[in-house]
Amino acid sequence: xxxxxxxxxxxxxxxxxxLKLSQNINLAVDGIIFGYQDHSLYVxxxxxxxxxxxxxxxxxxxxxxxxxxxIDAVKREVKEETGVEVQYLEQLYTxxxxxxxxxxxxxxxxxYFGTVNPKRMVLKPTTDALDAxxxxxxxxxxxxxxxxxxxxxxxxxxxxxxxxxPVGFNLLDNRFPFSDLEQLYxxxxxxxxxRRNFRKKILxxxxxxxTDEYHKSGSGRPGKLFKFNSKKYKELEQEGINLDIxxx
Amino acid sequence: xxxxxxxxxxxxxxxxxxLKLSQNINLAVDGIIFGYQDHSLYVxxxxxxxxxxxxxxxxxxxxxxxxxxxIDAVKREVKEETGVEVQYLEQLYTxxxxxxxxxxxxxxxxxYFGTVNPKRMVLKPTTDALDAxxxxxxxxxxxxxxxxxxxxxxxxxxxxxxxxxPVGFNLLDNRFPFSDLEQLYxxxxxxxxxRRNFRKKILxxxxxxxTDEYHKSGSGRPGKLFKFNSKKYKELEQEGINLDIxxx
DNA sequence: ACAAAAGTGTTAGACCTACACCCATGG
DNA sequence: CCATGGGTGTAGGTCTAACACTTTTGT
Numbered sequence: 001x002x003x004x005x006x007x008x009x010x011x012x013x014x015x016x017x018x019l020k021l022s023q024n025i026n027l028a029v030d031g032i033i034f035g036y037q038d039h040s041l042y043v044x045x046x047x048x049x050x051x052x053x054x055x056x057x058x059x060x061x062x063x064x065x066x067x068x069x070x071i072d073a074v075k076r077e078v079k080e081e082t083g084v085e086v087q088y089l090e091q092l093y094t095x096x097x098x099x100x101x102x103x104x105x106x107x108x109x110x111x112y113f114g115t116v117n118p119k120r121m122v123l124k125p126t127t128d129a130l131d132a133x134x135x136x137x138x139x140x141x142x143x144x145x146x147x148x149x150x151x152x153x154x155x156x157x158x159x160x161x162x163x164x165x166p167v168g169f170n171l172l173d174n175r176f177p178f179s180d181l182e183q184l185y186x187x188x189x190x191x192x193x194x195r196r197n198f199r200k201k202i203l204x205x206x207x208x209x210x211t212d213e214y215h216k217s218g219s220g221r222p223g224k225l226f227k228f229n230s231k232k233y234k235e236l237e238q239e240g241i242n243l244d245i246x247x248x
Numbered sequence: 249x250x251x252x253x254x255x256x257x258x259x260x261x262x263x264x265x266x267l268k269l270s271q272n273i274n275l276a277v278d279g280i281i282f283g284y285q286d287h288s289l290y291v292x293x294x295x296x297x298x299x300x301x302x303x304x305x306x307x308x309x310x311x312x313x314x315x316x317x318x319i320d321a322v323k324r325e326v327k328e329e330t331g332v333e334v335q336y337l338e339q340l341y342t343x344x345x346x347x348x349x350x351x352x353x354x355x356x357x358x359x360y361f362g363t364v365n366p367k368r369m370v371l372k373p374t375t376d377a378l379d380a381x382x383x384x385x386x387x388x389x390x391x392x393x394x395x396x397x398x399x400x401x402x403x404x405x406x407x408x409x410x411x412x413x414p415v416g417f418n419l420l421d422n423r424f425p426f427s428d429l430e431q432l433y434x435x436x437x438x439x440x441x442x443r444r445n446f447r448k449k450i451l452x453x454x455x456x457x458x459t460d461e462y463h464k465s466g467s468g469r470p471g472k473l474f475k476f477n478s479k480k481y482k483e484l485e486q487e488g489i490n491l492d493i494x495x496x
Numbered sequence: 497a498c499a500a501a502a503g504t505g506t507t508a509g510a511c512c513t514a515c516a517c518c519c520a521t522g523g
Numbered sequence: 524c525c526a527t528g529g530g531t532g533t534a535g536g537t538c539t540a541a542c543a544c545t546t547t548t549g550t
Contacts, residue, residue, distance in 0.1 A: 023312070160488075445540070465501065
């Protein structure tokens with residue numbers, strides 16, 4: 001490995017001669033796609049069709065094409081394998097330290113997590129005959145590779161996002177009763193919320209707005225429908241909503 | 249690219265025949281190493297010795313070896329190129345969308361950011377004859393590749409870390425006057441802090457403790473030296489220190 | 497005695513939390 | 524009329540922000 005010691009000279013050598021660096025690492029992406037419906041949070045999984053992990057469920061994902069941006073690779077793979085078109089994706093973490101699995105075929109995978117709203121949760125049949133399904137996060141089956149751990153990391157990230165960013169735009173329908181937002185937060189955080197305080201806090205932040213429409217519920221008093229104010233939402237996404245340490 | 253459509257079958261094919269996937273992407277790591285001294289925050293840079301970026305400064309980094317964990321690759325490269333041994337590193341982001349630079353030699357780079365304390369900031373001569381130097385973040389020269397942007401992302405991350413984790417253990421010396429911590433926070437946040445409130449808040453969190461020793465300052469009243477309580481520090485690192493949204 | 501840095505408390509206001517009853521609808 | 528979910532206000536306590544003078548040392 002002596003010849004690799006000096007990154008720069010080696011890099012240039014490769015760059016200028018167009019040699020392939022003899023590195024045996026392959027780059028993949030995985031998508032952790034969350035959906036929310038009926039008080040439950042779901043993750044999108046596919047069934048492995050071949051190989052040692054055959055029959056096991058796994059996250060959708062695959063290898064990155066040479067001329068493809070990472071995020072586009074995720075979108076493509078998720079679409080191909082499940083039919084779901086994801087709007088919002090954000091980079092989660094790069095997993096690549098499982099060097100013992102098969103040293104001759106190491107895979108480093110950049111995980112992205114994303115959210116889709118209920119309308120986009122429809123699974124379309126794809127040319128790839130893989131089985132694809134939404135699983136409630138409480139009922140995830142045994143997964144291939146280290147995907148169970150990856151989902152845990154994604155969930156932690158989603159939970160902590162609630163504390164410093166508005167969340168929901170990509171998980172709820174266009175118009176929604178306020179209780180849906182409550183339920184969403186309670187589901188993700190897995191604890192109870194005081195309805196009055198929650199409503200006060202969210203409305204005071206201004207990224208959710210009343211509309212004139214009403215929700216026809218099965219029973220009980222119909223509630224107003226709300227919508228996200230996407231301008232304000234994006235503002236708060238950048239600024240953060242928990243600016244609590246205001247030293248100075 | 250049709251043959252790549254089905255990730256799983258292709259993956260298995262490769263896995264079982266030990267073919268090299270004909271993917272032309274190379275995996276590198278970059279290290280954004282911060283150091284703090286005399287009221288300034290510094291970043292560790294190396295000078296490119298060869299190639300189109302010759303003479304430009306850049307972040308230390310290089311290609312990942314096949315059987316090497318990502319974080320170890322960063323430690324190795326930083327050590328080789330600058331002589332600095334980094335203790336604390338955390339994954340920052342994976343940059344890999346610069347697909348136009350040279351499509352025949354795409355590099356995807358996993359960036360780690362880290363911190364070292366003043367004693368470890370000494371640059372040792374290395375076998376690699378690269379120039380290496382600490383630059384104050386206010387005086388960073390024009391950098392190679394997209395490294396200026398990467399440093400910006402790292403700085404943003406460091407800034408936001410102050411809000412939810414204790415910071416300083418890896419940036420300050422073992423014993424330090426309280427004003428050093430103040431200065432560190434002010435430097436990173438780039439704004440003034442109320443000394444009384446800051447001291448109250450930090451001490452109430454309990455990750456910093458008084459010692460019996462005193463600082464011999466050049467002038468002015470000598471101050472007590474403080475130290476980090478590493479048990480409490482690690483606890484708070486995990487729990488977070490800004491649990492402000494306490495719905496429920 | 498003066499310059500330089502360290503050390504220290506209080507108060508007003510903002511914000512958060514806890515808490516319970518009435519309302520509108522469908523069956 | 525009852526079951527179901529929607530809608531609303533206040534008071535007490537906690538936390539935060541603003542703010543300035545005294546102490547210790549070296550010169």
